[in-house]
C-alpha cells in the first residue's frame with residue numbers, strides 16, 4: 001500500500017492543506033462550548049441582553065468560519081483523492097496492458113477488473129477520509145480534554161476515566177467486527193461473480209433450463225451474505241447502546257460533580273454545560289476515528305491488491321530487432337523442437353514440435369479439442385514464450401524481435417470473435433488506421449462479409465454494439481477476418497475462426513484467401529477436415545504432440561489420427577461414392 005503513495009506526490013499541497021483546514025474547523029468547534037458558557041454565566045445570569053446577542057453573533061461567526069474551513073478542507077481532500085485515484089487507475093491500466101498473457105492468466109480477468117474499478121474507488125475513499133480525519137479526530141479528543149481541564153481540572157478527571165473505557169469499548173467492537181467485515185466482503189465478491197457469470201451466460205442458462213439452479217445458487221449466496229451482514233450488524237449495533245450507557249453514566253456523574261461544585265461556588269452553570277459539550281464532542285470523534293480505522297483497513301487491503309499488480313515485473317523481455325524486410329526465400333515460420341508448459345500447469349501443452357512453413361504456403365492444423373492447436377499458433381506472434389526450443393519468424397527467433405514489429409506482420413483471428421463498440425469501419429481500422437474505402441471493400445470481399453455489410457444501413461458506417469452483439473456469430477467471425485486482412489499481413493492465422501460459417505462460405509473464404517496473395521503464409525486451425533484438406537502442409541496434433549505432418553493424401557494413406565478425424569466427418573462409403 002505504501003508504494004502507492006507516490007501517486008499522491010503531485011497533490012502534496014492539497015494533502016497538507018486538507019488536514020490543516022480540518023484542524024482549523026476543529027479549533028473553532030472547541031471554542032463553541034466556552035462561548036456558550038459565557039452566554040449562560042455572564043449574559044443570561046446578569047440579564048445582559050446586549051452581551052447575549054453579541055455572543056450569539058460570535059457563535060454564528062464561529063459557525064460560518066468553521067463551515068468555510070470545512071468546505072475548503074473537503075475541496076482539497078477531494079482534489080487530492082480524485083487526482084490520486086485517477087493517476088493510480090491510469091498506472092494500473094498501463095500495467096495491465098503490459099502484462100503478458102501468462103501473467104493475465106495468473107491473475108484472472110475478473111479480479112483485474114475488480115482491482116481497476118472498485119478497489120481503486122475504495123482506496124480513493126480511504127484517502128479522502130484519511131486526509132480529513134486523521135489529524136482532526138485525535139486533535140478534537142485531546143483538545144476537548146485539555147479544554148475541559150482549563151474549565152475545571154477536578155471535573156475533567158471524569159474524562160480521564162471515561163475516555164479509556166469508551167476507547168476500549170469502541171475499538172474492541174471495531175477489532176471484533178473488522179475480520180467479520182472481510183468475510184462480508186468475500187461474500188459480496190461471490191455474489192458479484194455469480195451475477196456477472198449469470199448475466200453474461202444468460203442465453204446458455206436459458207437454453208439448458210438452468211434458471212432454477214442459478215436462482216437457488218444466487219439465493220444461497222444471498223442468504224450467506226445477509227446472514228454475515230446481520231451478524232456483523234448485531235455486533236456493531238452494540239456500539240451505540242453501550243457507548244451511550246457509558247456516556248450517560250459519565251454525564252450523570254458530571255452533572256452531580258458539577259452541581260456539587262456549583263453549590264460550593266467553584267463552578268458556574270455555563271461551565272458545566274461546556275464540560276457536557278466537550279464530553280459529547282469526544283464521543284462523536286471517537287466513533288469517527290473507529291470508522292476511519294475500519295475504512296483505512298479496507299482501503300489498505302484494496303491498496304495491497306492494486307500494489308500486487310503494479311509490482312509485477314515483465315516476464316518477457318522485448319527483443320530489439322525490427323522485422324522489416326521479408327524478402328528472403330527461407331521459411332516464413334519454423335518451429336524447432338518446441339515445447340510449452342503453461343505456468344501453474346503440471347503437464348505440457350506442446351511437446352517437441354518441429355516443422356517449417358514456407359512463404360506463401362497454407363498450413364492446416366488439425367486435432368481434437370485440447371490437442372494444442374491454439375497453443376501452437378499463439379507462439380507465432382509471441383503471445384507466450386516457449387519453454388524449450390525456438391520459434392523463428394522469417395529466420396529470426398521471435399524472442400529477439402521487437403513484439404510490435406513482429407505483430408505488424410502477423411494477422412491473427414482468434415477463436416472468439418471480439419469486436420468493439422463503434423462502426424464497422426472503426427473496427428476495421430484496427431488493422432489499418434489509414435484505410436480507404438477500397439481497402440474496406442477488398443478485405444470485406446475476401447472475408448465473405450461484403451454481401452451482408454452492404455445490406456446493413458449505412459454499410460461500413462453501421463454501428464456495432466458492445467462485442468458486436470447486433471451481428472450473428474458468423475457475421476462477427478467474417479468481420480474479424482476482414483479486420484486481420486486489413487493490415488495485409490505476411491502471416492495470417494485463422495484459429496478456428498470459420499467455425500460458425502457454413503461449408504460453402506468456408507470454402508469460398510479459403511479460396512479467396514488463397515487467391516489473395518502468393519506471398520502470405522496462412523495457418524488454418526480447424527477441427528473440420530474439409531477446412532484443412534487443401535492445405536500445402538497439414539499438421540496433426542494429438543495431446544500436444546505432432547503425430548502427423550504432410551499433405552491430405554499422404555496423411556490419409558498413412559496417419560491413423562488423421563484417418564480417424566477424416567472418416568468421422570466423411571464416412572468411407574460417402575468418400576468413395
Ligand SMILES: Nc1ncnc2c1ncn2[C@@H]1O[C@H](COP(=O)(O)OP(=O)(O)OP(=O)(O)O)[C@@H](O)[C@H]1O
Nearest residue numbers: 105342345349367368369370371372373374375376
Ligand atoms: N492459458 C492457459 N493456461 C493453462 N493451460 C492452458 C491455457 N491454454 C490452454 N491450456 C491447456 O493447454 C492444452 C491445449 O489447449 P489449446 O487451447 O491449445 O487446445 P486446442 O487444440 O486449441 O483446443 P480447442 O480445439 O478446444 O480450442 C489444454 O490442455 C488446455 O487446458
